[in-house]
Amino acid sequence: MLLSAPTVQAAPVPDLPGEWARLTTEAAEMGLPSRFLRLLPLEFVKLEFADLKNAAAEYHPDGHRMVFHLNLSEGNQGKQLRPLQQIGNRDLATIYHELFHAYFDYVEFASGTPRMTPQGVRLYAEAKRFAACRYSVVEVSPISAQQNAPRRGRYEKRRITERESWDALNETWGVFVGWAIWNKLETTDQVNPATRWDWDTVAEYLDRLETAYVNRELTGYFEPANQAERRGIPRWYLGPSHAISAHEIALLLEVILDETPGMAQLAARWISASQDQTTVLTLGVC
8 A cells, every 4th residue: 555645746757768777677577577668668658756646656648658656766756666576566566557558558659650569560450459349349337347346237338439449448458467467476476586487376376367357357447538428427347248358368468468378378278268158258259
């Protein structure tokens, strides 16, 4: 849990290249995903600190601003991030959720240009495909799935705009990335190299993933494109029928979370084996 801090305005870090290099190096040393971070151009994303109200980090596409909570900076000074090993698992998960949004923003921005890497090309192409086939017609509620627990809430089916479906996918994938980081940190003692990915650890990680997948916990939301609608309903939350699919999970494990193709496919087979045919039809296959 973040502690309270004096109210301040967002301020950029004084040494962006040095801070970004340190962040990616520490992530790699901890066994956390770092490849997609290294693919983000320094001139694209801005790093800032601010006294955020309810989150460890936030990404703002307008201005490409990655904002960390002031309490995550060394001495609450807002100049550089504390060492990652000193940051709790939940906050690290939130940071990665938001870093994914930053990378996804860049992938959309640079799509079709020579600057795109093969990894970015693949992610963008798959995102366009999934947005069209899984997120264009969705079941939604103005109340989040957590508030609807134990999932007796009422959902309505809606055909949403291309922008809304893209945002729904973006948020769903961000939710999964953050959750996957938290899961890995919990099962590997903050990714201790001595315990990382032995078979018992892999099995525990996959069992946790299977539970979240079968219970359809990993869902996102989108903000209505219509401004008048947004004033009444700020967010539409996706229903359990539009939780992330096994195919999307495998893609993100490999392209974003630095897992091997073999590990990504193992995860997809592991979680798919336990679902019944009703779940398969509901979640859909693109």
